[in-house]
Amino acid sequence: MDAALLAADQVVRAADDVRRAVGRELEEARYEAALAERRYEHVDPAKRHVARELEARWNAALERAAALEARVARLDAELGARPRVDREALLRLARDLPRVWNAAGTDARAKQRIVRLLIEEIVVDLDDEAHEAVLLIHWVGGRHTEARVARRRAGGYPGDRSPGAVEVVRGLGGRWPDRELAVTMNRMRCKTPDGLTWTTVRVAELRDRLGIAAFDAAAERPRTISADAAAHRLGICVGSVHRLIREGVLPAAQLMPSAPWQIPVEALDTEPVRIGLRRIAERRPAKALAALDERLLRLPGL
Numbered sequence: 001m002d003a004a005l006l007a008a009d010q011v012v013r014a015a016d017d018v019r020r021a022v023g024r025e026l027e028e029a030r031y032e033a034a035l036a037e038r039r040y041e042h043v044d045p046a047k048r049h050v051a052r053e054l055e056a057r058w059n060a061a062l063e064r065a066a067a068l069e070a071r072v073a074r075l076d077a078e079l080g081a082r083p084r085v086d087r088e089a090l091l092r093l094a095r096d097l098p099r100v101w102n103a104a105g106t107d108a109r110a111k112q113r114i115v116r117l118l119i120e121e122i123v124v125d126l127d128d129e130a131h132e133a134v135l136l137i138h139w140v141g142g143r144h145t146e147a148r149v150a151r152r153r154a155g156g157y158p159g160d161r162s163p164g165a166v167e168v169v170r171g172l173g174g175r176w177p178d179r180e181l182a183v184t185m186n187r188m189r190c191k192t193p194d195g196l197t198w199t200t201v202r203v204a205e206l207r208d209r210l211g212i213a214a215f216d217a218a219a220e221r222p223r224t225i226s227a228d229a230a231a232h233r234l235g236i237c238v239g240s241v242h243r244l245i246r247e248g249v250l251p252a253a254q255l256m257p258s259a260p261w262q263i264p265v266e267a268l269d270t271e272p273v274r275i276g277l278r279r280i281a282e283r284r285p286a287k288a289l290a291a292l293d294e295r296l297l298r299l300p301g302l
Contacts, residue, residue, distance in 0.1 A: 012082075019072070022072055033065045036058035039058075040054040101114070119139060122135055122138070126151070133151050165185060168184070168185050169207055169210060176260060181203045185198045186198055222264065225265055227245075230250070233268060234268060245261065250263060250272075
């Protein structure tokens, strides 16, 4: 903050120097215009060529003086419009981080800029026994702080209703290719009897033992696509597709939780989906220059 105030003082001094220099140039231009006027008034009218030359010099001097007067007026207006900074209040605020952080007008972007100003880096370690993330915060001033954050427990179903591999294959077998079945079963945290992850070969072996036919791509069925394919066609991310599904804008169905979404192809061209896409576009971040400007903490009047 001290450096910002010092830079602001330097800017003000530079502006004052420019104003004084232009003011001296204006005085010189006015003197030259007055001198050209006197020369024109004392010339013999009979000497028309000399009179025209002196009149042209007088007009040029008047135009230069008028341009400098306009520039001086513009500089005075800029200096007058510059807001005044209460230095004592600003420095008190700089030393009261909780007040700034918890202020009603401090949004998430302002907090992100403050964090970038104060924190040099954060080193993250994992405490598996406590299931916590240990954060070592390196502040810009050279101090260090340790903080612990509970890790988010991810993974599939609750333990009391986690589906078995046989149940998943009976529900999804033949409806999806074996590769997608393997991906879905791994997402559900299903394991083989040996505790291994599922592969295409292992899924095919289990499906054959259960007597379930393989997926037939040529069979006639409703035209549906996955969430990834829908995201590619709509030009948005998969998370936005899931949001449209949760909001009921994009119709979709799952044969069981964590199974691939089945989205009707014709639903992508409906008016509710187009409205949802416009809302998503409005939430997107600004362009690169605007994003760079947001990363800078700008103070009023500086």
